[in-house]
Amino acid sequence: EVQLVESGGGLVQPGGSLRLSCAASGFTFSSYWMSWVRQAPGKGLEWVANIKQDGSEKYYVDSVKGRFTISRDNAKNSLYLQMNSLRAEDTAVYYCARAGGGSIPDWFDPWGQGTLVTVSS
Amino acid sequence: DIQMTQSPSSVSASVGDRVTITCRASQGISSWLAWYQQKPGKAPKLLIYAASSLQSGVPSRFSGSGSGTDFTLTISSLQPEDFATYYCQQANSFPPTFGQGTKLEIK
Numbered sequence: 001e002v003q004l005v006e007s008g009g010g011l012v013q014p015g016g017s018l019r020l021s022c023a024a025s026g027f028t029f030s031s032y033w034m035s036w037v038r039q040a041p042g043k044g045l046e047w048v049a050n051i052k053q054d055g056s057e058k059y060y061v062d063s064v065k066g067r068f069t070i071s072r073d074n075a076k077n078s079l080y081l082q083m084n085s086l087r088a089e090d091t092a093v094y095y096c097a098r099a100g101g102g103s104i105p106d107w108f109d110p111w112g113q114g115t116l117v118t119v120s121s
Numbered sequence: 122d123i124q125m126t127q128s129p130s131s132v133s134a135s136v137g138d139r140v141t142i143t144c145r146a147s148q149g150i151s152s153w154l155a156w157y158q159q160k161p162g163k164a165p166k167l168l169i170y171a172a173s174s175l176q177s178g179v180p181s182r183f184s185g186s187g188s189g190t191d192f193t194l195t196i197s198s199l200q201p202e203d204f205a206t207y208y209c210q211q212a213n214s215f216p217p218t219f220g221q222g223t224k225l226e227i228k
Contacts (some may be wrong), residue, residue, distance in 0.1 A: 045157075045165065045208055045219040061216055095164055097223040107155040109167035109176065 002026040002110055002114070004096045009115030014025065016061050016086050022079040022112055030054070030074040033099035035108060038092035038117075044053030050096070050105050064090075086119045093117075123211050127220035138199045142223045144192045144209035146215045153213035155194040156185055156194045159222075168207075169194065171176050199225075 008020040020036070036048040049070040050059045058070050069082040079096055097108035104118050124147035134140050144154065152172040157165040167176045172192055179209035182197040196203055204227050209220040 044222045045159075045210075047219070050217075059215060097127045100212075105217070106153070106168045107167055108157075108165070108210070109170075111164035111166070114164055 002098070003111060004098065004112035006094065006096050006112040007114040009094065009117045011118045011120065012032045012086055013121050014087060014119055017082070017084045018022070018086065018117060020081040020094055020096075020115060021085065022081075024077045024079065024096075024098075027098070029072075029077040032101045033105040034072060034079045035097045035099040035105065036070060036079075037097055038090075039095070039114075040089075042059045043092075046092075050099060051079070053101075068079075083117070086117075088119050091092070091117060091119045116118060122216060123214060123218055124144055125152060125209055125211055125218050125220040127207075127209060127223045129223060130221065131224040131226060132201055133226045134199055135228045136199050136201055138228075140196045140225065142194045142225075143208055144187075144194070144220050146190045146192075146213075150211045152188045152212035153211055154185075154187070154192050155210045155212065156183075157208045157210065158203075158205045159208065165208065196225075201227075211224045 005023045012018050016045045035050045038048050051070045067085045071080045093114040095114045096112040099105035126145045128143045154172045156169040159165040168179050173185045184195050206222045206224045207224050
């Protein structure tokens with residue numbers, strides 16, 4: 001069974017840092033683009049970042065550029081999101097999602113269960 | 122960025138009804154469109170990809186159509202488990218963007 005399990009969320013003060021992890025199983029992790037997508041409380045879905053199969057390409061939504069870093073460890077079947085200089089507007093459930101096995105990312109499938117990040121003093 | 126606009130934002134319907142949700146892209150995206158279903162407190166689930174391809178395991182009452190800028194998701198006969206929020210997403214160009222969602226409620 002293809003599965004993604006996120007961890008690392010929690011309460012952090014504005015300006016603080018947090019590192020999210022996503023453990024993948026049931027598929028050849030190194031063959032797929034991976035992504036982080038977030039959802040603020042009561043709001044819609046917002047793509048955050050993508051990383052290519054070998055980690056050679058990384059893309060970010062403008063609002064997190066310079067603050068967030070996506071990375072992966074194919075030997076550990078794991079995806080990460082290092083979040084620095086956190087702001088209140090970063091408060092959301094963060095989902096890890098598989099984003100396609102081709103040369104470009106496409107659909108998000110499957111998704112993890114999500115991990116809640118709350119930025120508040 | 123490509124803007125995705127869904128309509129309606131919410132719809133009330135009854136079990137057995139046929140429901141259609143529309144998604145419009147601010148510029149042409151060919152068939153690079155997906156539909157997701159999200160239930161409260163759960164992760165989104167892929168229903169349709171490439172505008173009209175049914176994801177494995179998704180009931181055949183779900184169907185998608187369209188290309189270019191206008192797309193539809195149709196549920197042919199609503200079941201109780203279909204009451205949820207539905208999102209479209211374009212994958213034609215960077216960054217990937219989602220519609221604002223359509224909440225399907227029980228009448």
